[in-house]
Amino acid sequence: MNLSEFGRRVAHLRKLKGWTQYDLARAMDMSVSQIRNWEGGRKGIRPKRLLRLYEVLGVTPAQFWDMNLSQKELPLNKSPVESVPEVNERQRAVRCPRCKSIGNNAPDEGLLYCYHCGYPMYNICTGEEKHVNSPIARYCERCAARTVWSMTEDELAEIGIPPYEADERSTDSNE
């Protein structure tokens, strides 16, 4: 595999879908720095994960490698395929769903937002009461307001959740 060609394809398709690197990282359940490594041609991808990437981007392998693929040919799905964050018994994310920070369960278990990137650690609703919902809920089970984990980065910005700041803190493991 030509790494820089692969990286260009990833970046191109991601942008065609209107996704940020974040959205893709989230859909793939990987860190943003790993996505950057792909797009920058610095790292390859394992075959199994490549299949998952096709699935997440909504393309066939042939489409993935087709330089002339246009937006029209892509599925309309604009929102990231979300992997459901793993939560503890109190419905709190075990790792930040956005930056994948770990170890922030203690000492302040009740912290509502990720100490690292500001992302909500519970799938709270955007209503006044900030009800805590199950990880898959897109609308509040009690007041029908949107839930934060179903929102795009742009929508989150509108309600005051800070955008993710790039950070080279290495969460790279590539397994």
Ligand SMILES: [Zn+2]
């Ligand atoms: Zn975070």
Ligand SMILES: [Zn+2]
């Ligand atoms: Zn609510």
